[in-house]
Amino acid sequence: MSEYLVNLKINNIPVSVKEGTSILDAAKKLNFNIPTLCNHPDLSVAGNCRVCVVEVKGARLLSASCATPVSEGMEVFTNSEKVRTSRKHVIELLLSEHNADCTKCFKNGHCELQSLASEYRVGDHVFIDLVHAKDKIADISSPSISKDDSKCIRCQRCVRTCEELQAVSALAVIKKGDHQRISTFMSKPLNEVVCTNCGQCINRCPTGALTERSYIEQVWNAINDPSKHVVVQTAPAVRIGLGEDLGYDPGERVTYKMVAALRHIGFDSVLDTDFTADLTIMEEGTELLTRLKRALVDGEKVALPMMTSCSPGWIKFQEHIFPELLPNLSTCKSPQQMFGALAKTYYAKKKGIDPKNMVSVSIMPCTAKKFECNRPEMRDSGYQDVDYVLTTRELAMMVKQAGIDFMKLEDEHYDSIMGEGTGAAVIFGATGGVMEAALRTAYEIVTGREVPFTNLNIMPVRGMEGVKEAKVMIKDVLPAWSFLEGAELSVAIAHGLANAKKVMTAVRDGKANYHFIEIMGCPGGCLGGGGQPIPTSPEIRGKRAEAIYSEDEHLALRKSHQNPEVAQIYKDFLGEPLGHKSHDLLHTHYKARIRY
Amino acid sequence: METKILKKVDLIFQESNVNEVIDIVTKTVTRSSDDIILDIIDSGLKGRGGAGFPTGLKWKFTKNEDSAVKYVICNADEGEPGTFKDREILDTVAPKVFGGMTICGYSIGAKEGYIYLRGEYNFLLPKLNKQLEEYNKLLKDNKIDFTIAIKSGSGAYICGEESALFESMEGKRGEPRNKPPYPTVAGYNSKPTVINNVETLVQITMICKMGPDKFKELGTKDSRGSKVFSVSGDTPQAGIHELELGMPLADFVEDFGDGDTKAVQVGGASGHCVPRKQFKDTIIGFEGIPTGGSMMIFNSSRSMYNVLHDYLEFFTEESCGQCTPCRVGCQQLLKGIESVKKGERKPAYLDELKKLANTMKISAKCGLGQSVANPFNSIVDNFKEEIIY
Ligand SMILES: Cc1cc2nc3c(=O)[nH]c(=O)nc-3n(C[C@H](O)[C@H](O)[C@H](O)COP(=O)(O)O)c2cc1C
Ligand code: SF4
Ligand code: SF4
Ligand code: SF4
Ligand code: SF4
Ligand code: FES
Numbered sequence: 005m006s007e008y009l010v011n012l013k014i015n016n017i018p019v020s021v022k023e024g025t026s027i028l029d030a031a032k033k034l035n036f037n038i039p040t041l042c043n044h045p046d047l048s049v050a051g052n053c054r055v056c057v058v059e060v061k062g063a064r065l066l067s068a069s070c071a072t073p074v075s076e077g078m079e080v081f082t083n084s085e086k087v088r089t090s091r092k093h094v095i096e097l098l099l100s101e102h103n104a105d106c107t108k109c110f111k112n113g114h115c116e117l118q119s120l121a122s123e124y125r126v127g128d129h130v131f132i133d134l135v136h137a138k139d140k141i142a143d144i145s146s147p148s149i150s151k152d153d154s155k156c157i158r159c160q161r162c163v164r165t166c167e168e169l170q171a172v173s174a175l176a177v178i179k180k181g182d183h184q185r186i187s188t189f190m191s192k193p194l195n196e197v198v199c200t201n202c203g204q205c206i207n208r209c210p211t212g213a214l215t216e217r218s219y220i221e222q223v224w225n226a227i228n229d230p231s232k233h234v235v236v237q238t239a240p241a242v243r244i245g246l247g248e249d250l251g252y253d254p255g256e257r258v259t260y261k262m263v264a265a266l267r268h269i270g271f272d273s274v275l276d277t278d279f280t281a282d283l284t285i286m287e288e289g290t291e292l293l294t295r296l297k298r299a300l301v302d303g304e305k306v307a308l309p310m311m312t313s314c315s316p317g318w319i320k321f322q323e324h325i326f327p328e329l330l331p332n333l334s335t336c337k338s339p340q341q342m343f344g345a346l347a348k349t350y351y352a353k354k355k356g357i358d359p360k361n362m363v364s365v366s367i368m369p370c371t372a373k374k375f376e377c378n379r380p381e382m383r384d385s386g387y388q389d390v391d392y393v394l395t396t397r398e399l400a401m402m403v404k405q406a407g408i409d410f411m412k413l414e415d416e417h418y419d420s421i422m423g424e425g426t427g428a429a430v431i432f433g434a435t436g437g438v439m440e441a442a443l444r445t446a447y448e449i450v451t452g453r454e455v456p457f458t459n460l461n462i463m464p465v466r467g468m469e470g471v472k473e474a475k476v477m478i479k480d481v482l483p484a485w486s487f488l489e490g491a492e493l494s495v496a497i498a499h500g501l502a503n504a505k506k507v508m509t510a511v512r513d514g515k516a517n518y519h520f521i522e523i524m525g526c527p528g529g530c531l532g533g534g535g536q537p538i539p540t541s542p543e544i545r546g547k548r549a550e551a552i553y554s555e556d557e558h559l560a561l562r563k564s565h566q567n568p569e570v571a572q573i574y575k576d577f578l579g580e581p582l583g584h585k586s587h588d589l590l591h592t593h594y595k596a597r598i599r600y
Numbered sequence: 601m602e603t604k605i606l607k608k609v610d611l612i613f614q615e616s617n618v619n620e621v622i623d624i625v626t627k628t629v630t631r632s633s634d635d636i637i638l639d640i641i642d643s644g645l646k647g648r649g650g651a652g653f654p655t656g657l658k659w660k661f662t663k664n665e666d667s668a669v670k671y672v673i674c675n676a677d678e679g680e681p682g683t684f685k686d687r688e689i690l691d692t693v694a695p696k697v698f699g700g701m702t703i704c705g706y707s708i709g710a711k712e713g714y715i716y717l718r719g720e721y722n723f724l725l726p727k728l729n730k731q732l733e734e735y736n737k738l739l740k741d742n743k744i745d746f747t748i749a750i751k752s753g754s755g756a757y758i759c760g761e762e763s764a765l766f767e768s769m770e771g772k773r774g775e776p777r778n779k780p781p782y783p784t785v786a787g788y789n790s791k792p793t794v795i796n797n798v799e800t801l802v803q804i805t806m807i808c809k810m811g812p813d814k815f816k817e818l819g820t821k822d823s824r825g826s827k828v829f830s831v832s833g834d835t836p837q838a839g840i841h842e843l844e845l846g847m848p849l850a851d852f853v854e855d856f857g858d859g860d861t862k863a864v865q866v867g868g869a870s871g872h873c874v875p876r877k878q879f880k881d882t883i884i885g886f887e888g889i890p891t892g893g894s895m896m897i898f899n900s901s902r903s904m905y906n907v908l909h910d911y912l913e914f915f916t917e918e919s920c921g922q923c924t925p926c927r928v929g930c931q932q933l934l935k936g937i938e939s940v941k942k943g944e945r946k947p948a949y950l951d952e953l954k955k956l957a958n959t960m961k962i963s964a965k966c967g968l969g970q971s972v973a974n975p976f977n978s979i980v981d982n983f984k985e986e987i988i989y
Binding site: 049050051052053054055057064065066068071072073086089090093094097098100101130131132134157158160176177179180181182183184 | 756758773775778780915916917918919920921922923924925927928929930931932935936939949952955956959962963964965970
């Protein structure tokens with residue numbers, strides 16, 4: 005955008021903004037709120053809903069303020085009679101093709117269409133009901149995502165999300181006119197197409213057309229069943245997101261209030277996925293060093309670079325789009341699934357619980373994990389390792405349903421064992437976090453010294469740039485690692501599948517010389533996951549990232565190998581990283597999938 | 601008003617072969633591009649594709665854009681119901697279209713031209729390709745750095761809208777874009793582009809051949825030149841007719857009606873319906889009702905409800921579906937008149953629908969949705985009884 009300033013008037017008030025600014029943003033500067041539906045700060049401009057139209061003096065047509073740049077001398081009216089009539093018509097038209105059963109809708113109270121309808125009081129809207137009966141049958145083929153076309157307003161935010169941010173294009177616009185729909189390849193059910201279950205489309209759908217498959221009722225039933233022991237684990241990014249759905253501004257850390265709320269709700273053991281995040285570092289770090297050794301010392305043909313495997317949306321993407329690179333994926337399960345496998349074995353044994361009577365629930369910032377827990381590979385405990393996955397949003401709903409005044413809760417701490425996590429585990433929730441955690445540990449294992457970054461903060465791998473690269477010089481190593489002496493470890497980090505695709509294309513074409521790559525399926529990493537509070541924007545994700553890094557700095561232990569519970573599980577149960585038990589419980593394999 | 605008699609003419613379809621056109625082109629490009637554009641502006645030529653934008657100005661804007669790559673596109677998507685003039689032109693005098701494109705390319709600084717041909721017109725391809733091969737070779741022989749190729753359309757009406765046409769040419773779904781930017785700044789492949797209708801381009805060749813003064817002898821002050829009309833409906837003379845622009849509709853009906861004409865739909869489905877009592881005061885041209893060429897004549901045996909119903913069905917189907925006012929508005933207008941007809945809603949509901957049509961006119965994203973109010977309001981206003989009873 006140029007630095008050149010444009011002068012205009014909005015509702016008779018003069019304002020100067022940079023050339024190229026939209027009327028919408030210029031109006032915001034003057035605190036005039038113009039309603040929008042198809043517009044989203046993460047996406048390209050569509051200009052299709054037309055709810056944001058404004059009147060420009062002298063123009064025959066109204067202008068879509070989101071899609072129209074300001075020009076010199078322009079006189080804009082955001083609330084003229086023409087504007088009001090058009091805007092109301094647009095809302096009424098949308099409602100006439102909408103199955104507006106708000107009281108039964110998952111998005112009730114969080115819906116952009118509903119708020120507009122309420123703001124404009126279109127109770128007596130005149131138009132004829134156009135909802136098709138067949139659209140009322142939602143597609144619930146996916147364990148992660150529900151797609152209800154009768155709630156769709158065709159804003160195409162989902163289509164742009166899936167294409168622009170995720171490079172998946174599982175969703176597309178089909179047909180025209182009154183038959184126009186958002187659909188999939190050959191209108192197949194979502195579980196039969198390339199969809200990665202990342203849930204990014206859900207985060208940007210203004211209505212109840214795309215929502216997570218909810219398992220709240222199943223979880224309540226388990227809690228209320230006296231014969232069941234219900235364990236819950238909470239992922240790193242939940243603690244810095246949950247507050248947004250319970251009255252806090254973005255960027256609030258609510259870890260210990262969350263623990264208290266989970267106890268109030270009635271979970272029997274309140275545990276932390278951070279524990280298995282630390283464990284992942286031990287396993288995955290060892291796996292990386294082993295692969296490097298086999299390549300460098302034994303001269304074997306080993307799949308390198310190695311890629312992280314914590315993000316099930318990313319895993320499914322890789323299975324669909326780059327099956328030829330599956331051997332490069334770390335065989336480590338995601339922290340959620342490591343946790344599940346250990347809950348029904350290690351934890352059950354230690355606590356004397358029959359795993360048959362255990363219900364394992366996880367609270368995740370993620371919708372892909374709902375799919376992941378149903379993968380047939382994820383039953384290594386002899387049972388389904390994780391029974392139900394709830395999103396951050398669903399947990400917020402449960403807190404409200406339980407009548408808990410969240411803000412007034414006293415802090416409480418996780419149960420032990422499997423309740424301890426380090427700062428290195430917390431930062432798993434931000435893009436670059438797994439890399440940073442891995443480096444903090446691997447560098448120390450190899451050299452016996454802490455990573456050479458002030459206060460352990462490895463700044464080059466942090467931040468919201470789509471693809472980050474870093475190099476770490478390895479010098480003065482311990483004798484066991486002499487083969488790494490003088491090596492320069494080259495790493496890359498990508499978040500959002502469109503960025504992942506760029507990096508993978510380079511790897512596939514032999515144009516990248518990395519050793520280790522961290523990929524997170526969602527923009528910003530898990531903090532921007534498909535199960536996190538809505539809305540999302542670069543600004544909100546920035547605040548969440550700050551909260552994550554501050555949580556890390558506030559913890560006494562900030563390196564995964566320092567986690568005492570991790571040391572204990574290797575001593576009491578697993579033996580050693582990549583050992584026999586680990587292999588059985590903590591590692592997995594992948595399969596190629598179709599590309600549509 | 602000028603009092604001269606406007607009449608049938610025969611210029612556009614005057615035979616013309618590739619060599620003749622190359623002759624006109626080579627002569628024209630000896631002049632400066634500014635001079636050529638000034639001539640086109642002076643001629644008063646306005647686009648024949650429906651919107652009627654002054655062609656010379658469009659070229660001037662595009663020429664003034666600083667870009668190494670620019671395009672000339674001939675819009676041959678011709679999807680307006682009742683229009684078939686572009687097909688006829690391409691079938692009989694295609695070289696004149698090529699000539700207009702080449703002169704445009706020279707004037708604005710474009711080296712590539714494309715003809716976006718309606719899918720249904722693919723039967724013209726063998727002949728057109730052969731002519732083009734010969735024509736492109738002659739351009740090369742004459743050291744004129746311009747080539748023309750054909751792209752086949754996707755078969756949707758909306759792809760005739762210029763920005764949807766670009767999207768379609770780029771291999772995307774044919775959905776109209778936001779404007780600005782206009783094609784003159786960012787058209788095909790986001791490069792400055794002139795897009796003109798088939799007939800507009802023929803007129804270019806003719807203006808360059810005979811000079812703007814000769815061209816200006818035809819038509820009126822606001823509507824220069826002649827125009828090809830596709831006449832259909834209740835007429836003994838259905839087909840293609842070239843007439844001077846600016847003719848009063850009464851004269852047209854006298855010539856083409858069957859003696860019992862009750863209304864004429866000027867400009868196809870997206871045009872205006874003129875009832876008998878307004879024939880005398882209606883001018884066919886930019887000062888009156890502009891038209892892409894379609895003239896549908898209805899006699900008293902026709903139900904105007906059915907006519908409007910057909911149009912609304914057409915728009916309901918052909919809307920690209922992306923914007924709310926058009927996608928849902930078309931359906932509401934269609935269902936709305938049905939429910940009034942059936943007596944489910946009171947006749948006063950038609951007033952609500954007219955308000956809706958007026959919203960569509962100012963807030964739909966492209967010309968399709970914006971123009972539905974033309975037939976809707978003009979038919980409902982003039983034939984209310986036929987809609988209700
Ligand atoms: C829905 C719609 C369909 C259109 N179809 C055509 C068409 O088939 N042919 C055409 O020349 N112009 C069509 N137009 C007009 C074009 O957008 C554009 O204005 C025209 O090609 C410009 O050429 P001209 O200036 O020579 O008239 C259509 C416009 C709309 C809104
Ligand atoms: S999507 Fe929104 S408006 Fe529609 S039913 Fe759900 S809450 Fe109501
Ligand atoms: S869940 Fe992700 S991959 Fe699936 S449709 Fe939505 S954005 Fe696309
Ligand atoms: S599913 Fe949601 S995001 Fe997608 S077009 Fe419909 S309303 Fe918009
Ligand atoms: S007005 Fe109609 S055709 Fe034009 S963009 Fe909107 S929906 Fe598509
Ligand atoms: S928000 Fe501007 S058109 Fe949808």
